[in-house]
Amino acid sequence: MKVGAPENKLGRVIVQVLLLHLLLQSVHSQKSQNKLNITKPGQNIPAALRVQLSRVSHDKVVVDNGIIQVTFSSPQGLITGIKYKGIDNVLDDEIDDRGYWDVAWYEPEKKLEIDKLEGTKFEIITQNEEQVEISFTRTWTLSKRGSLVPLNVDKRYIIRSGVSGIYMYGILERLEGWPDVDMDQIRIVFKLNPKKFDFMAISDDRQRSMPSMADRDNAKQLAYKEAVLFTNPENPMFKGEVDDKYMYSMEDKDNNVHGWISSNPPVGFWMITPSDEFRLGGPVKQDLTSHAGPITLSMFTSTHYAGKEMRMDYRNGEPWKKVFGPVFAYLNSVSPKDSTLRLWRDAKRKMASEVKSWPYDFVNSEDYPLSHQRGTIQGQFFVKDSYMSRLNIYGKFAFVGLAPFGEAGSWQTESKGYQFWTRADRKGRFIIENVREGNYSLYAWGFGFIGDYKYEQNITITPGSIMNVGPIVYEPPRKGPTLWEIGVPDRTAGEFYIPDPYPTLMNKLYVNPLQDRFRQYGLWDRYADLYPENDLVYTIGVSDYRRDWFFAHVTRNVGNNTYQPTTWQIIFNLKNVNQIGVYTLRIALASAADSELQIRINDPKSDHIFTTGLIGKDNAIARHGIHGLYRLYSIDVAGNLLSVGDNTIYLTQTRSIGPFQGVMYDYIRLESPPRT
Known part of the structure; x- marks a missing residue:
């Protein structure tokens, strides 16, 4: 008798039942994934779902994983087309600028310029049937002074097998001795197909049908250019309403997923930001999300809700390098029989999955540290105010974070480095994981007390380190009852x-x-x-x-x-x-x-x-x-x-x-x- 063979008829029946159960589970799982067009990356990839890259011509690169097909201009690195679920292009193919990065910059005392960070060289970083990572780079030289922002640019895009979307990150660098420059804003912009996308969702309670750009163009401008009053819109439901992109702003701590929905076919386009480490100004810095156009943004830096105090200014040849992202442009769909609001619920689930996966293990850049190359800090935060309590008070739900060296509270105008924030629990306990290697100050602030706390010692994070600062106590400003x-x-x-x-x-x-x-x-x-x-x-x-x-x-x-x-x-x-x-x-x-x-x-x-x-x-x-x-x-x-x-x-x-x-x-x- 062969090892493991059933010894009788009953044993054979049990095996058959188990095999049938496993088969039904597999079919059910595949149906569930296909319903929202989600396929998990892994081994034994069907040929139709393998990632393929083709250099179609001297000015175009196409990447296809069987779910989405993305077209890039080459070597500029603009996203010119995204084919998905019966839509030839989810972007607005009637305009040139539809998927791009840009930087708002100027030399001191000179006029504001917009640089689209267009590349001059295309390179394949990774190419196999599970993943393609491509790079579009540009090297700055003194001869380009005044016409291009003085930065070396490396824009990266990753498309993975079974993943319905595009991972995007950029490595921006200026070398020592380069000329003075100010930068007000760095972002990624997607301008979607206006014939398809007309419903916007940025949170559970902030979602609605939206006016078109044509409606805005024909509207009455109010006290500033961004705010308009619809007097005779194409869609009469908007008549008498005001629209302003700043109405849809959000604090960065809440700005993890937002985007648009097309009803025919039922397709969603979402911007997912799994980490705030590359954003500036701390957890409550406010910024734009999506707005009429239809437009979806990934805002990395800006002076919005802060002013020039948040500006990135470089003087006296200061060098700098930073990785922005990855962020994830996610597409999903449902059956025409299903509610399109399922797309929003799925986008939230996908966002939670991306947050859990951070830092990603598939990014191929020495400038992006993996999980084992990062460190952890933990402790417990207390507040001491003798006029409120004789005992130290738990720093309940306080914000605790690491940011570059500075005075207490300086994190809110810090704009060049990385920041890592969390919220303490009811007893003030906190843990900050996946911190990049480097030197930081530890800051805290929270509800119910004034001022800003700064830990007296500098914090050094090394790969794999776990630091416990123990109980730390903040005494808010107070002189009398x-x-x-x-x-x-x-x-x-x-x-x-x-x-x-x-x-x-x-x-x-x-x-x-x-x-x-x-x-x-x-x-x-x-x-x-x-x-x-x-x-x-x-x-x-x-x-x-x-x-x-x-x-x-x-x-x-x-x-x-x-x-x-x-x-x-x-x-x-x-x-x-x-x-x-x-x-x-x-x-x-x-x-x-x-x-x-x-x-x-x-x-x-x-x-x-x-x-x-x-x-x-x-x-x-x-x-x-x-x-x-x-x-x-x-x-x-x-x-x-x-x-x-x-x-x-x-x-x-x-x-x-x-x-x-x-x-x-x-x-x-x-x-x-x-x-x-």
């Missing part, structure tokens, strides 16, 4: 009063009062409607910041394109005053745009005791945000300026050239003198 406070220290103005939008200037996506209502157009002008002559007055113990504190301290529109400075008042009562003591006023700003905040005590005509000076270019007021860059001010208030009984703090925003100047407050607190 709280007399009163306004708002919640969360770095946004979201808890304050956000008015109803103008009925004639609405975007229907945000009509739900609980859903991002701050994203409506024109809310800055509602201040003048609510306070036509006298400014906001807030009385401690009587007023409620949720209904009585306007979310943005803006100028007042008095008509004829004229604006006035505004002065807000905080009235508070003191039963006794330490005349020789020093009180402390803490003002945390969530945003500032071309503004200056001055503080006066009890006499609006007296000399100010504090001014911020001219601050801010984050433009959050115009761009439908509730925060930009965070700023914290600690202001000494001499006790002899205060009186027993009612006192008034005057907050004046002095700049008033236009409607978008102003600040957003995060949190205000008055502390009494320290206890003796």
Whole structure:
């Protein structure tokens, strides 16, 4: 008898049943994958699904894996065509710029330029039946100064067997001694087929049918070029609505997947970003996602919601090198009988899978470290505030991160290196994995306390290292007990009063009062409607910041394109005053745009005791945000300026050239003198 052979009829029946069960499982699994056009990469690849690369002509490269077919211009490295599921080209083939990288740059004191980072050399990095990785490079020389951004460029694309999409990353470098340059923005842009894609989804509750670019071209421009009012759109459902690409911005920590859906055939196109390590400005930096066009973006760097403080500026021949990506352009489809919203749910599942797979093990570049070449740091974060608790408080859900060396809080304007962030758990415990080798500072901040923490020692990450910094304790700025406070220290103005939008200037996506209502157009002008002559007055113990504190301290529109400075008042009562003591006023700003905040005590005509000076270019007021860059001010208030009984703090925003100047407050607190 052969080893393993069944000894009787019953044994043979059991084996047959098991084989039939396995066969049915295999068929069911294949059907499930085919329904969403997902095939797992692996061994024994059917011939039809093997990745194939062909140099069709001197100016074209085509890669096909049996699911998608991607065409690149050569040697420029532009994506000119994506064939998928019955659509000859998911991109807009009626225009030239449809799938490209670009950099917004300029030499100091010169005009802004846009460089599409077109390559001059094509190279095959990896080619086998499981994967093709191709490269389009360009080398900068001094003879190109003024016409091209001074960077060496290596754009990489990876197409894998059984994977319905394109992995994309870039290696940008400048060498020592190269000329000064500023860069405001680096991104990848996809302009999709407007005859197919008309439904956009960027989150579970932010998705809708969208107007066309033709609708935008025929619309009425509002206060700035990005915002338009549809007066006579081709699709009447959009009449009377406002559209602005900044309405669809998102914080980077949430910006993992977004894109578009075609209903006929039912196809989705999604931008998936599995890691934020190559983005700038920390987890709450805001940026664009997708918008009318139809357009989908992968934003690597920008000055949006920050201004020139976020600009990448290089001086005195400073060298630099960075890997941006990989990011993943993912395509999926369903049966015409199925709901197209299944495409969004599948895109989220795919995003979660890509995040779990980071760092990728199939990227073929010495500049992209694999998992075993990275390190880990962990610890526990506490907050110590003796005026709140005698014991250290768990840093519950605090943001903890590694970023290049700098002062506390410098991470939010850091723009050249890599950053690695996580959120602590309920007890302040944190772990940051897959950190690139290098030297960092460890930072933290979070809900419920002001200011920024920085660990006193530098952090060095080496391949395979696991570092435990143990318990770390942050003592937020504090001199005395709280007399009163306004708002919640969360770095946004979201808890304050956000008015109803103008009925004639609405975007229907945000009509739900609980859903991002701050994203409506024109809310800055509602201040003048609510306070036509006298400014906001807030009385401690009587007023409620949720209904009585306007979310943005803006100028007042008095008509004829004229604006006035505004002065807000905080009235508070003191039963006794330490005349020789020093009180402390803490003002945390969530945003500032071309503004200056001055503080006066009890006499609006007296000399100010504090001014911020001219601050801010984050433009959050115009761009439908509730925060930009965070700023914290600690202001000494001499006790002899205060009186027993009612006192008034005057907050004046002095700049008033236009409607978008102003600040957003995060949190205000008055502390009494320290206890003796």
